[in-house]
Amino acid sequence: MQTKFWMLPELDSLELFRATAIRYSYARHSHASYSIGLIEAGVGGNYYRGSTYLAPPGSIILMNPEEAHTGYSAEEQPLSYRMLYANITVVQQIARDLQIQDFPHFKDAVVQDRTLAKHLLSLHQELERSPDQLEYQSRFVNVLSKILTHYADVKVPSFRPQKEHRAVQLVKTYLQDRFSSNISLEQLTNLTGLNRSYLIRVFCQSVGMPPYTYLNQVRIEKAKQLLAQGMSVAEVAIAVGMSDQSHLTRHFKRIVGITPGQYRQMSTSFKTD
Incomplete structure (x- = not known):
């Protein structure tokens, strides 16, 4: 069984876990936190609330605090999945932000929602690699808000945001x-x-x-200015608030379409000519 576990103190000690397992099963247990998972490959199975649930690839797993369950790989092929364990306090805070007065309670243990599954996978990957607090905190709030709005047994008031x-x-x-x-x-x-x-x-x-x-866009515009002045890519990355050169390159290429190195070369050669 291959596993990785980590925590994020910046998100109220959010716990994260990913694993790939073959013929593995967990004993009956419960968590003090909300358990939110995603099946990436294989079929996951669990016994929960007196019933057996099977979760094929793309399934989202939703379990409430202190509710006992098991977990196992339901087929011979490897089971790959990701889990996010959010404490009650942080989930209730997001619920209050949405004007939800009830205690959030998930109705279904397994749900199929391709769009949400894509967002959840992206969030989990971002929480593993991103050093940007604003990005991963915003994505976390956004995904949890969608889950509570669509799959918690609560009343969500409808309101239109003002211009602000x-x-x-x-x-x-x-x-x-x-x-x-x-x-x-x-x-x-x-x-x-x-x-x-x-x-x-x-x-x-x-x-x-x-x-x-928007912040990344501001950073990339500043990076373009510094690269055009001949500053090295590594120096520019630090100057604009990126953690390292690869971090800058990932965002730069996403916005500009070429790497910072290519942009620097084009800008400086144009000035020379």
Whole structure:
């Protein structure tokens, strides 16, 4: 069995786990936290609430705190899956941000939702590799909000976000002025007085992208300026707030379409000519 376990103190000690197993089974147990999982390959099985559930690839697993269950690979082929264990406090906080008054309780143990599964996989991968607090905190809030809205047995009030022009401008200016810092979502909520879910929604509505995407855009524009001046890619990465050269390259290519090195070479050769 191949496994990896890690924690994120910045997300209220969120626990994360991924594994690939063949013919493996867990004894009956429960968790103090909410358990949210995704089957990547193989078929997972579990006995939960008096019934047996099978989860093929792409299935999302949702289990409530303190509810006993088993878990096992249901076929001969390897079972690959990812788990996210969110404590009750952080889930309740996101629920309050959504104006949910009830205690969040998942209705179904296994759900099929391709779009959400894609977001959950992307989130889990980002939580494993990304050093950007704003990005992984925002993605976490977004995915948990979708799960609570669609699959928790709660009443979710419907409301339209207001324009919040002042708050949006405050955030844009803050990100422009502090692009080289590892900014957190909490800093933006303290700045605006808005809760996390609402802030992300109003910013997206106004700007067309979440705050972390806007921050990356600001960083890439600054990186282009520095690269054109002849600064090395490694130096530029640190100067604009990226953790290293590969981190800069990943975002730069996603936005500009070429690598920072290629952009630097083109910019400096053009000036020479």
